[in-house]
Amino acid sequence: MKILETKYMGLRLKNPIIVGSCGLTSTVEGIKKLAENGAAAVVLKSIFEEEIIKEHEQTFKNSLGEHENNLEFLDYFDYQIKNDVLKKTATLIEEVKKEVDIPIIGSLNCATSGEWISYAKQLERAGVDAIELNVFKLPFNIEQESDEQEKLYLSIIEKVKTHIKVPVAIKIAQYSSNLAAVIKKLDTAGVNAITLFNRFYNVDFDIMTDEVKAGSPYSSELDYYNTLRWISIMSGKVTTDLSASTGVHSAETAIKMIMAGATTVQMVSKIYKDGAESIAEVLKGIKDWMNKRKYVSIDxxxxxVHHEPNENAERFERVQFMKYFSDHKVD
Ligand SMILES: Cc1cc2nc3c(=O)[nH]c(=O)nc-3n(C[C@H](O)[C@H](O)[C@H](O)COP(=O)(O)O)c2cc1C
Structure with a gap:
């Protein structure tokens, strides 16, 4: 498998396929199976600070009693809860490291800006090989300035990079008033990789009951276009590694992402749908294609086929179906 070797955030990977953050990477058994099927690295299920706070709200209320107004007690309790969750993750990291020899990337989503450093430090202490920061919050506040999101990304990266020695990636959303500028600023701020893009919890309606319900959490095999476009546009303009996430369901899509300039490719929905074996299938597909095209390395x-100031540039930047494409002859 040497021809698939890839360097990502300074880590040596045996191939470019990473399993993205999700429930499949939250147990030792789950990660073992992914590694056995060829995953080059995994991103652990994110630690969500908000979830920790919510989950323990009830316990918290019940335990207050006479301490209701005791600020030091409240502070200690808060510290204790977070510590418990981080300890569980630390145990997972310790156990999984004994079972597999692939890099383990920790993942964080903090609700309060002060916690990113302390959570990241604890993940680092627990032995992760890198950290992916999952930072997105839906910008639905009409009072907020359009660059708030970008400022938030940058301040988190600056804070975490100052205190953490392992490589740090940031996983961002496609929503931004100027995505290209945001990606470039993150690159300049020294982030080791940018994962494009996160896929979020979707909302749906039941038109007979008026019920608001969850949409499918999974992508389909045609959901890759946006990621492909942005990897293509940005890969020649940044020095940081780009990791392609969303819609990678086949070897063909994985190859396209790499041709566009992605260093690694993350898979999630396809594995939920068809099992860990689909990683092995994608790897075989990439290898077969490389043999056919006589490539001896991923590099x-x-x-x-990335965005250059030539005819490709126009193709990647085009968004409108203008008159001359309206008969579907877009190739
Ligand atoms: C069930 C499920 C759970 C997920 N949990 C997380 C998570 O904890 N943190 C995160 O950054 N992304 C999470 N994701 C998003 C995935 O990591 C990935 O970015 C997204 O699913 C797009 O990739 P895909 O098209 O290969 O599924 C989750 C996705 C799914 C389907």
Whole structure:
């Protein structure tokens, strides 16, 4: 499998396929199965600070009693709860490290800006090889300035990078008033990789009961276009690694992402749908294609079809179905 070797955030990976953050990476058994099927690294299920706070709200209320107004007690309790959750993750990391020899990337989503450093430090202490920061909050506040999101990304990266030695990636959303500028600023701020893009919890309606319900959490095999566009546009403009996430369901899509300039490719929905074996299938597909095209390393074709100031540029930047494409002849 040497021809698939990839360097990502300074880590040596045996191939470019990473399993993205999700429930499949939250147990030792789950991660073992992914590694056995060829995953080069996994991103652990995110630690969500908000969830920790909510889950323990009831316990918290019940335990207050006479301490209701005791600020030091409240502070201690808060510390204790967070510590318990982080301890569980630390145990998972310790156990999984004994079972598999692939890099383990921790993942964080903090609700309060002060906690990013302390959570990241604890993940680092627990032995993760890198950390992916999952930072997105839906910008639905009409009072907020349009660059708030970007400022938030940058301040978190600056804080975490100052205190953490392991490589740090940031996983961002596609929503931004100027995505290209945001990605470039994150690159300049020294982030080791940018994962494009997170896929979020979707809302749906039942039109007979008026019920608001959850939409499907899974992507389909045609959901990759937006990621492909942005990897293509940005790969030649940044020095940081780009990791492609969303809609990677086949070897063909994985190859396209790498041709566009992605260093690694993350898979989640396809594995939920067809099992860990689909990683092995994608790897075989990439290898077969490389043999056919006579490529002997991934680096040989990485970025071969990215955005350049030539005819490709116009293709990646085009968004409107103008008159001359309206008969569907877009190739
Ligand atoms: C069930 C499920 C749970 C997920 N949990 C997380 C998470 O904890 N943190 C995170 O950053 N992304 C999470 N994701 C998003 C995935 O990591 C990934 O970015 C997204 O699913 C797009 O990739 P895909 O098209 O291969 O599914 C989750 C996705 C799914 C389907």
């Amino acid at each position: 040989e074709f990485r970025g071969s």
